[in-house]
Amino acid sequence: MxxxxxxxxxxxxxxxxxxxxxxxxxxxxxxxxxxxxxxxxxxxxxxxxxxxxxxxxxxxxxxxxxxxxxxxxxxxxxxxxxxxxxxxxxxxxxxxxxxxxxxxxxxxxxxxxxxxxxxxxxxxxxxxxxxxxxxxxxxxxxxxxxxxxxxxxxxxxxxxxxxxxxxxxxxxxxxxxxxxxxxxxxxxxxxxxxxxxxxxxxxxxxxxxxxxxxxxxxxxxxxxxxxxxxxxxxxxxxxxxxxxxxxxxxxxxxGTGNCHVYVDADTDLDMAVDILVNSKAQRPSVCNAAETLLVHRDAADAFVPRALDALAEAGVTVHGDERMRGYADGSKATVLAATDEDWATEYLSYDIAAAVVDSLDDAVAHIRRWSSGHTEAIVTTSQAAARRFTQLVDSTTVAVNASTRFTDGGQFGFGAEIxxxxxxxxxxxxxxxxxxxxxxxxxxxxxxxx
CATH class of the missing domain: 3.40.605.10 (Aldehyde Dehydrogenase; Chain A, domain 1)
Incomplete structure (x- = not known):
């Protein structure tokens, strides 16, 4: 206070x-x-x-x-x-x-x-x-x-x-x-x-x-x-x-909700797509909607093409870094070049910033720099990765294999939140x-x- x-x-x-x-x-x-x-x-x-x-x-x-x-x-x-x-x-x-x-x-x-x-x-x-x-x-x-x-x-x-x-x-x-x-x-x-x-x-x-x-x-x-x-x-x-x-x-x-979804190297691809689309597109105008996608490089080849198509079907425009844009050919998605302004933006719209990162620690570093401290999610099948992510990320809510959209007083059982x-x-x-x-x-x- x-x-x-x-x-x-x-x-x-x-x-x-x-x-x-x-x-x-x-x-x-x-x-x-x-x-x-x-x-x-x-x-x-x-x-x-x-x-x-x-x-x-x-x-x-x-x-x-x-x-x-x-x-x-x-x-x-x-x-x-x-x-x-x-x-x-x-x-x-x-x-x-x-x-x-x-x-x-x-x-x-x-x-x-x-x-x-x-x-x-x-x-x-x-x-x-x-x-x-x-x-x-x-x-x-x-x-x-x-x-x-x-x-x-x-x-x-x-x-x-x-x-x-x-x-x-x-x-x-x-x-x-x-x-x-x-x-x-x-x-x-x-x-x-x-x-x-x-x-x-x-x-x-x-x-x-x-x-x-x-x-x-x-x-x-x-x-x-x-x-x-x-x-x-x-x-x-x-x-x-x-x-x-x-x-x-x-x-x-x-606070505002510049929320992130990080897809780890070890992940369930179907789960990751579902969580990403729900976090971004279920209701994009609210503060617990995801605004940035981060993908571990080891999962990128298998995950990113599926993610881009799923986001396109949901009507989402992607603002990607250079490596993310490399997957745009043959995709249904619109992938624009991301700037620092995109990493800092709470879009509250059908837009998402996206990047490929080299490691979990790089994802955490990105979140520490750009997050508003609201909600961040990791999608992973590795208990060690989930544990490290929850330890290192300092936001009000850290979700493991769950949508960012759950950060809500009603969803937490508190009744309507203020x-x-x-x-x-x-x-x-x-x-x-x-x-x-x-x-x-x-x-x-x-x-x-x-």
């Missing part, structure tokens, strides 16, 4: 148009007339109210949310259609529009995720550790809510519900700041959430959409230290970097319920003095 003081730099605009402002040293963060500050104050009051609630009260509210999402699907999809139509008119890429789109099927899946969160154990009050000290004092460290959680995210309105569900279950109030491209969708979703939560007896202000669509609203959220306990940015690299560098509120840094943290403090990897808590110590004596 990081916190930064003011700095002077230019504004940053994310690819989906969610502009995030630069620091304004003259800004006064707690002006009483600011709608953002007033929302944060309401969230603080709501957080104090829901923190001590028993699990049953929170689960009842979550089940009401799930039911309301399904009951009001038409209202939500109508609002979402406004956003997608506006995005297409603006020339937004289809991969971004896919992330923006809510269908009845996706809304049912979101509601199912909320019910899953309701069924999970409540982390609040869990004893992390405890003991009776030699002097007779009873010491317990227990989980407690973080308080008020601010989420800044791009054009994925499902995050609105995921974040709200996880925050409610863990006893937190949430302030949601999505991009302007999803404003109609988020407004409709938050209206549904607030009605359901209030109907279940919880304060409606435990879920709020941050007022305003301008850069100022994001700036004020980033400067609401003392009202907001933590900010979690979720989106592209520019959004995350700006929030981390410019926020005075502590930040949990979620983000995938690529930092090393407090939370790392998919962030579920425990990661939305802090701890406090309960010291119980019998007249003890020191």
């Amino acid at each position: 990081t916190s930064h003081s003011d700095s002077a730099s230019s504004s940053t605009v994310t690819p989906e148009g969610a502009a995030v402002p630069a620091a304004t040293p003259a800004a006064t963060p707690h002006e009483p007339t600011s709608p953002v500050v007033l929302a944060a104050r309401r969230a603080r009051l709501a957080a104090d109210e829901i923190a001590p609630l028993p699990r049953a009260a929170k689960d009842t509210a979550l089940l009401a949310v799930a039911d309301a999402l399904e009951a009001r699907t038409a209202e939500i999809t109508e609002a979402n259609a406004e956003d997608t139509a506006r995005a297409r008119a603006a020339g937004t890429s289809e991969t971004v529009i896919d992330r923006l789109t809510l269908t009845p099927e996706r809304i049912r899946a979101i509601a199912a995720d909320v019910r899953h969160v309701a069924a999970l154990p409540d982390p609040v009050g869990e004893v992390v550790r405890g003991s009776t000290l030699p002097n007779g004092i009873d010491l317990r460290q227990i989980r407690v809510p973080l308080g008020v959680v601010g989420i800044v995210y791009e054009a994925r309105p499902n995050v609105t519900v995921d974040a709200a569900a996880l925050c409610l279950k863990s006893g937190n109030a949430v302030l949601l700041r999505g991009s302007s491209s999803a404003y109609a969708s988020n407004t409709a979703l938050v209206a549904v959430l607030r009605d359901a939560v209030a109907g279940a007896g919880l304060p409606a202000d435990s879920v709020q959409l941050v007022p305003g669509e301008s850069r100022d609203s994001v700036r004020e959220l980033m400067r609401a230290r003392g009202l907001v306990d933590v900010l979690i940015p979720r989106g592209g690299a520019s959004l995350i970097r700006t929030v981390v560098e410019e926020s005075t509120v502590p930040v949990i840094e979620t 983000g995938i943290s690529t930092q090393k403090l407090h939370a790392r990897g998919p962030m579920g319920l425990p990661e939305l808590t802090s701890t406090k110590y309960i010291v119980t004596g019998d007249g003890h003095t020191r």
